[in-house]
Amino acid sequence: MTTAYDVLHPDIVSVLDGLDASTREVKEGARVLPAAAYGSPVFHDFEKRAVWQRSWLCVGRVQQVPTPGTFLAVTILDEPLLIVRGDDMGIRAMSALCRHRGHALRENCSGETRRFVCPYHHWSYTLTGDLVGAPRMEDAVEIKRLREESQLPLIRTEIWHGFIFINFDSEAKPLAPSLVKLEPYLAGYDLDTMVTIPPTFGPDVPWNWKLLLENYIEPYHTEYVHPGIHDFAPSTGVEFDGWNGDEDNVIVRYVPFLEPDGGLTERGWAAPASFPPIETLSPKQRHRVGFGMLPPSMNIIFTPDMLCYGLIYPTGPKSLTVGGGLFTRGGWCMPKSTVDLPDFEDRVARMMEGSRQLGEQDTSVNIAMQQAKSSAFAPRGRLAPLEETLAQFNRWLAARYRAEADRMIDMAAQRVAAE
Ligand code: FES
Ligand SMILES: [Fe+2]
Structure with missing residues (x-):
């Protein structure tokens, strides 16, 4: 019988072998993915086939x-x-x-x-x-x-919802049913009438694409890495949406604000937000920030004043380029009345100052995480309760890694049978 050990590179096998521990419930000791998933060129090629060539990838807005x-x-x-x-x-x-x-x-x-x-x-x-x-x-x-x-x-x-997605896999299942979990977050934003300010892409940054999303989606770090500027959205109030299985393409958490109508400002998260609140949002929506991600290529941040999206494209095993999503300017959907404000650019400058501070702090931890993956002592630490979203992301990835490994093993077995 053909097994993973016969056909797959040791770097791929080392990740596959570690998936059971990474996909457990957090309370049962879910662990960080094996280090090879974050830097091995062989694994990166495997991941391109397993994940990127089979997933819906956002490329922009209509x-x-x-x-x-x-x-x-x-x-x-x-x-x-x-x-x-x-x-x-x-x-x-x-x-x-x-x-x-x-x-x-x-x-x-x-x-x-x-x-x-x-x-x-x-x-x-x-x-x-x-x-x-x-x-x-x-x-x-x-x-x-x-x-x-x-x-x-x-x-x-x-x-x-006006976002254009592509999929290199012509057999892929339709996208929309896998995103239903986001519908309550989108209610009241009226995306069809909002103005899109497309993201600008920054230069490549030197870490694996998954590290960027992991840091984005976990609220455990916010009070330690962003002291002061994140206190308005404290991790003590975080709520997680459940995980609906392998076909679920949304990972999302939301954080209540200390006061309504907050957003990102030059002082970090604070009220009032840099832009006027969107009147059609519910009181609950005006009292929180929702951090969603649509792996592998996109994040969406729901705030009382705007919807902010980011696009994430790997450029190598240890590099990626990012546009929007609070990482760079743009990726904004805003009411026309907001964009038409005479002091719009001043308000943008306020928000970008807060974004810069958060970004610099997150950059330093992303670099540290990438460095750790090359160490002989790279930890596979236990995830914290506030890292529930990381266990969900691990499950999303693991389903795709396992399916690709099965396809490769099947192909090898067919070759052997044909010989
Ligand atoms: S005309 Fe396009 S490559 Fe020659
Ligand atoms: Fe952060």
């Missing part, structure tokens, strides 16, 4: 491609992609690599066009990814045949 011909060019996991609004108003995602020799048609930009023209030899494509021009190719091949074989590969998309 407001970023409002009219026919508007597009976004994003690169996720070394895959340049185009997200394009067509003449039929449909939003399509496609590989941005020209079908000739593979130059990217556009990269990391946004704009408006009627044709995507390859910079290399000027092959050109429509908004739906059809080849329409290929200079001096008539003598080589019938143009009809060239068109048929040169369509830009389409990638599955789903729109959820």
Whole structure:
């Protein structure tokens, strides 16, 4: 019989072997994931297949491609992609690599066009990814045949509350049913009428993508790492939503504020928030901050004055790029009346000052966590009750790691049987 030990690299096996301890209930001693999950290049490749190539990944909001011909060019996991609004108003995602020799048609930009023209030899494509021009190719091949074989590969998309998600796996289950846990958080925000200010992406930061989300989603550290500036949202009041099994794509906690209508300010979390409260939110929503994550690529912060989202894309085993989500400017959905305020930029500056302070403190712990993973003494410590969300994240990951390992073992067994 073919086993994990026959086919998988020792780094992958070391993580798989540790999953039982990481996926327990916290009160039964759930532990941190094995260190190889946070830095091994082999494990990173495994994780790309297990997680990133099979999960719904957020690439932006529909407001970023409002009219026919508007597009976004994003690169996720070394895959340049185009997200394009067509003449039929449909939003399509496609590989941005020209079908000739593979130059990217556009990269990391946004704009408006009627044709995507390859910079290399000027092959050109429509908004739906059809080849329409290929200079001096008539003598080589019938143009009809060239068109048929040169369509830009389409990638599955789903729109959820105006967020555009893609999935490299054409067989993946629909996204929306896996996000129902967030519906009560979204009530009252009226995302369709809100203005989107897209995230700006910062330079790569030097730690594994999971460390960023782990630090984001656990409230255990806030009073120690952010003394003073987080006291308004104390971890003593945290509530966790339950985990609904492997198909649940939401991990979320919320923290009551000491007073209503708080938010992020130049003094950290405080009241009043930097922006006016959203009147359509319930009293409960105006008295708390909700920290949600939609693994692997996104976080959403629900505050009384705005909805703030962040996009997280790994660029290597120990690096990632982040846009928005309080990590960089943007990733904001706000009422138009807020964006139209004459002192809007002053208010933004206040909020970004608080964000900067929190970010610097979190950066230092993220770097320390990455450093620990290379040590011969890297701990697999016991999670605290306030780290319930980390045990949930471990379960979400473990289901995907195990499924990928099973697929690899099956493939190896089939190869052996065929020999
Ligand atoms: S690579 Fe695009 S036209 Fe040659
Ligand atoms: Fe923090």
